[in-house]
Amino acid sequence: MRIDVITIFPEYLEPLRVSLLGKAADKGLLSIETHDLRQWTYDVHRTVDDTPYGGGPGMVMKAEPWALALEAVTASDDAAQPPTLVVPTPSGRPFTQAKAAELAERGHLVFACGRYEGIDRRVIDAAAETMPVEELSIGDYVLAGGEAAVLVMVEAVARLLPGVLGNAESARDDSFADGPMAGLLEGPVYTKPSEWRGRSVPPVLISGNHGAIARWRRDQALARTAANRPDLLRALDPETLDKKDRAA
Ligand code: 6GU
Helix, strand or coil, X not given: CEEEEEECCHHHHHXXXXXXXXXXXXXXXXXXXXXXXXXXXXXXXXXXXXXXXXXXXXXXECHHHHHHHHHHHCCCCCXXXXXXXXXXXXEEEECCHHHHHHHCCXXXXXXXXXXXXXXXXXXXXXXXXCCCEEEEECCCCCCCCCHHHHHHHHHHHHCCCCCCCCCCCCCCCCCCCCCCCCXXXXXXXXXXXXXXXXXECCHHHHCCCHHHHHHHHHHHHHHHHHHHCHHHHHHCCHHHCXXXXXXX
């Protein structure tokens, strides 16, 4: 997968080079490039923003630098296989695990990081005529710009690419993933020693009874979901609950 990020703060995206993402890049599974939007400004002040039409607070990012940037980073794409343009914005649709999985299927993602009050709408409308555009929000709070949201989205997408995770199964039981625990939050986990500062590991986990362990894990997941995300519990299909779930 190829990822391009256009921003006025390329240093902000440096973390993309470390850890899981850095290793994925080293393995050739992922190629990430960041681009300074000011490369595509031609005035002495390298202006990227201006006052909003209609008045109001703040500044709006100008259309032309964005259009030139998008043309440059999409120049090698085939018109039949366009990249997906992702615009992080608090006004977007929710970025979810399902959306991450959908984006992980695409060959080329371009992230357009807005700062100030956003990007001139005509840029997004024009882009949408030649490529899919996803305006996405990572949650119900407001960030100063899209850069931190891009770090979140790229990490969520990249770990779903084949070969990126060390353990192919580790994505399966994740909170929100499809699978036996779909729609439930993950419960608590324990490792050695079995006794630590007077606290024991739940005995069922050392029992060797795999049926009892699976039942216990599911009960813990149900309890945690009820406590932390009652909205998720209400959204569960009652058909996916068994008799023992209902009792819990
Ligand atoms: Cl994607 N961008 C910004 N600037 N703020 C946000 C966001 C994105 N998601 C939630 N808040």
